[in-house]
Amino acid sequence: MTQSYFSIKGCFFGVLFLMITSSIYSQVGIGTVTPNASSVLDVTSTTQGMLTPRMTSVQRTAIVSPADGLMVYDTDLKSFFHYNTTAVNWTRISSDFSGGRNKFKRIKSTDVLATVLAAEKAAGGGSKYLLDSGTAYEINGTIAVDLPIELNNSYVIGIDSGDDKLVKATGDLFVGTTGGSVRVLTLTATAGKVFNINGGGNQNLIFRDSIILNSANVGTIENFSLVFLSIVQYAGNSNGFTFNTISKLLLSNMGWFGNNAGTFEKIEGTFGLIQKQGGFSEVNGTAIGFDVSSNPIINGDAVMESVVFTGSNSAGYIRGYTPATYLGYNFNNNWSVRCAGIPTEVDAAASGNIYLNRTLTAPVFNHPSLNQGVKIPGTTIASNLYRMGITTSSTSNRLAYLGKKSRSFTIAASVAFEASGSSGNTDYIFYFQRFNAAGLLVSRIISSESFIDANSGFIQNIPILANVQMNSGDYIELFSERILGNDKNMTIRSVNVSMQ
Structure with a gap:
């Protein structure tokens, strides 16, 4: 009996000691007798983990008045959540999304x-x-x-x-x-x-x-x-x-x-x-x-x-x-x-053609002075126009570029004409001039200049070729100029101009 008495008494004092120790240090150690000084609860194991409350998303969001920092594991989203009373929502702690998207x-x-x-x-x-x-x-x-x-x-x-x-x-x-x-x-x-x-x-x-x-x-x-x-x-x-x-x-x-x-x-x-x-x-x-x-x-x-x-x-x-x-x-x-x-x-596919309307009377014009350019007259008909000659008139010897980006063109023309007069041979030059959308002269295309010694009373033909850079709205017109001789008058028999 004496031995049993002391065993019970010893057990009592052991429990009392633990209670006093816990009260003094406010720490609990599980799996360790020396809990870390910074922790209230120190769980130590190398073979087991710790389980928090586990619940579905519906159960988690149904918790009434969750405390700030309350933590659960969401079995639907496979992630820990803690409650943030400032944001008034559950915040994801971990995520299977790269970077931990919240x-x-x-x-x-x-x-x-x-x-x-x-x-x-x-x-x-x-x-x-x-x-x-x-x-x-x-x-x-x-x-x-x-x-x-x-x-x-x-x-x-x-x-x-x-x-x-x-x-x-x-x-x-x-x-x-x-x-x-x-x-x-x-x-x-x-x-x-x-x-x-x-x-x-x-x-x-x-x-x-x-x-x-x-x-x-x-x-x-x-x-x-x-x-x-x-x-x-x-x-x-x-x-x-x-x-x-x-x-x-x-x-x-x-x-x-x-x-x-x-x-x-x-x-x-x-x-x-x-x-x-x-x-x-x-x-x-x-x-x-x-x-x-x-x-x-x-x-x-x-x-x-x-x-x-x-x-x-x-x-x-x-x-x-x-x-x-x-x-x-x-x-x-x-x-x-x-x-x-x-x-x-x-x-890049912009192209067009104009030609003289020969159902009308052949246009006659003169060159009043030497070295003075005169636009070739006559009404022209446009054909096969693409991004060319629609908003800017394509009649009267004019071919306009209507694309959006600046680009280079090859222009080819052929003019059949008949000079008239009594002075004999007269020299003419044919060329293109480039104008902008406002109708202002941009340049005389020197590379297109073609010379011919005209014989009065004979129909002659001359080709005119050029390469020219054109902006949207620019157009070209065909000119002639008397540079020698006195035969001022000229009759146009045909005009063909193509640009591509």
């Missing part, structure tokens, strides 16, 4: 959108999901979207566009007045528009590495500062994109398959610049590959290069400017177009 949400096909996007739904007034600016929303699987989405300068991304999808059964998918970034997804708006966004003139939108599939309408994007689409496939859509009034529109490697209908890409309004580069448009039936029939205004430059237009639409892949600027061509002088399947339209 503003990140993963939306899975098994999620209830009204729950996982509860804050976004509230921000959208219950009628749309207004995404959080700067947040990356990862789409995991096929998400059936019940309300339209406003990007609000967020990032909506998938990992594999074949598996990660946003599908809207009725109405539009992306709406609102803001831009953002959409990448690596398949998008479908079965009975509406995939995009229906008016950016107010100062928003940017990036859409790339994606698929738009089986939609009633790919949509409308208007009033943006920058729209950049790259590596996007389109299949089974009833109508395509309308782009309206965008400062910079960049379309890179768009793939329009032959099972799309309607108009694939339509350009309306006013643009600073447009570039459409690479890709293909397979245009079948009554579909239209590219539509500029609303006569969009291009303040800068518009370039379409290396796009393959193909398909069974015999009516034409392009719906051009109306009325056509040039017969047989689709675009105006602000465009540079080099694509398989449609006419090439570039400044």
